Amino acid sequence: MTELTREYAELLDKQDQLSHFRDEFYLQSNTIYLDGNSLGLLSKRAEASLLSIVDSWKTLGIDGWMQGEHPWYYFAEKLGKLSAPLVGAKPREIIVTGSTTTNLHQLVATFYKPQGKRSKILADELNFPSDIYALQSQLTIKGYDPKTHLVQVKSRDGRTIYEEDIIDAMTEEIVLIILPTVLYRSGQLLDIERLTKEAHKRGIVIGFDGCHSVGAIPHYFSEWDVDFAYWCNYKYVNSGPGGVGGLYVNERHHGKTPGLAGWFGSNKEKQFDMKHEFTPAADSGAYQIGTPHILSMAPLYGSLQLFKEAGINELRKKSLRSTTYLMELIDQELSQFGFHMANPKEDSRRGGHVSLEHEEAARICKALKKNGVIPDFRSPNVIRLAPMAFYTSYVEIWESVQILKKVMVEKQYEEFKNEREVIA
Numbered sequence: 001m002t003e004l005t006r007e008y009a010e011l012l013d014k015q016d017q018l019s020h021f022r023d024e025f026y027l028q029s030n031t032i033y034l035d036g037n038s039l040g041l042l043s044k045r046a047e048a049s050l051l052s053i054v055d056s057w058k059t060l061g062i063d064g065w066m067q068g069e070h071p072w073y074y075f076a077e078k079l080g081k082l083s084a085p086l087v088g089a090k091p092r093e094i095i096v097t098g099s100t101t102t103n104l105h106q107l108v109a110t111f112y113k114p115q116g117k118r119s120k121i122l123a124d125e126l127n128f129p130s131d132i133y134a135l136q137s138q139l140t141i142k143g144y145d146p147k148t149h150l151v152q153v154k155s156r157d158g159r160t161i162y163e164e165d166i167i168d169a170m171t172e173e174i175v176l177i178i179l180p181t182v183l184y185r186s187g188q189l190l191d192i193e194r195l196t197k198e199a200h201k202r203g204i205v206i207g208f209d210g211c212h213s214v215g216a217i218p219h220y221f222s223e224w225d226v227d228f229a230y231w232c233n234y235k236y237v238n239s240g241p242g243g244v245g246g247l248y249v250n251e252r253h254h255g256k257t258p259g260l261a262g263w264f265g266s267n268k269e270k271q272f273d274m275k276h277e278f279t280p281a282a283d284s285g286a287y288q289i290g291t292p293h294i295l296s297m298a299p300l301y302g303s304l305q306l307f308k309e310a311g312i313n314e315l316r317k318k319s320l321r322s323t324t325y326l327m328e329l330i331d332q333e334l335s336q337f338g339f340h341m342a343n344p345k346e347d348s349r350r351g352g353h354v355s356l357e358h359e360e361a362a363r364i365c366k367a368l369k370k371n372g373v374i375p376d377f378r379s380p381n382v383i384r385l386a387p388m389a390f391y392t393s394y395v396e397i398w399e400s401v402q403i404l405k406k407v408m409v410e411k412q413y414e415e416f417k418n419e420r421e422v423i424a
């Protein structure tokens with residue numbers, strides 16, 4: 001039972017090789033931040049790279065495109081190259097551009113090639129709504145009815161999706177598959193390699209939404225031959241609110257004309273020829289559309305330096321240790337309060353957060369916040385708790401569970417309404 005003591009948590013912190021990264025982040029006193037899977041916190045490095053870009057605008061004006069520490073004209077490619085180790089891709093396969101949803105639109109516009117009967121898109125019924133909206137509108141644009149042409153694999157338990165069920169749904173009518181790497185609610189990690197193999201056996205193109213895994217879990221997109229992927233950088237990658245997203249396209253597909261063309265997707269040497277014939281970049285840069293959002297990309301540079309120093313494999317190891325520790329504490333301290341742990345328990349099947357279900361979840365979250373613990377509520381009944389490998393200490397995990405226990409014992413949640421806020 002030593003695991004239950006604060007001293008044990010302190011010991012874990014002492015043994016933690018990554019603990020010094022905590023000083024790199026802006027943490028608020030009296031607050032335990034467990035919501036880095038929705039919006040990662042600001043690091044000093046990210047702040048510095050943002051200020052450096054602001055300074056280049058201040059001092060260089062238009063010449064900032066080609067001069068300064070980070071010439072803006074090549075910044076998306078530079079950040080793509082730095083992102084490559086996070087997802088196991090070749091530098092030229094990644095570009096930092098757009099948002100999760102706009103990148104999905106771009107990729108579906110490029111890779112959805114219906115041919116006769118082979119015209120349906122396969123997704124799952126638990127993916128994030130924005131992904132589903134994008135797929136519905138892409139089908140509509142092509143003249144198909146999403147009701148018949150978007151096939152969504154059912155969940156057997158409302159929390160997870162069985163890989164077997166996805167594979168069974170890979171029929172000869174399916175031409176494209178879009179799945180999350182990690183499900184945003186339950187935190188289930190899908191077997192990306194296996195699903196990619198099975199899709200390719202059937203001649204189906206497959207792409208993944210990496211929002212809940214990039215920056216938390218190492219991937220091997222190139223090696224696994226994943227066709228494409230897209231993700232946001234403001235969750236585990238700590239690039240700031242609305243930070244520009246990332247996109248991977250396997251080099252096998254390079255040279256295709258993107259579905260949504262724009263001048264920033266040009267071959268960079270030709271772009272300023274201002275010709276009306278589009279010459280796409282020879283790499284994933286082709287998927288850019290308009291002028292890059294330089295200020296919203298700037299913090300990513302500093303943040304990626306931290307990833308380079310820590311290493312994604314080490315971060316994953318700590319994340320697994322932290323979530324394992326959190327799950328053990330929850331099992332031992334909270335068993336009589338009606339929580340259900342909805343995330344898979346095996347390391348190979350879970351992402352970076354613990355998913356707790358409770359019928360009073362909305363107001364339990366409000367009570368936690370009042371006590372200085374920042375969780376994440378997902379309607380109707382999910383509390384997501386995400387210890388961040390970069391900055392959450394084991395003592396904070398221990399304290400969070402003590403506070404949650406106190407909230408339950410004293411029924412502190414009863415002073416709040418069990419409804420979500422506008423943002424939750």
Ligand SMILES: *Cc1c(COP(=O)(O)O)cnc(C)c1O
Nearest residue numbers: 099100101128130184209211232
């Ligand atoms: C966070 C998230 C999004 C958000 O999309 P944006 O275009 O960045 O607003 C989309 N899909 C998933 C799975 C997410 O987790």
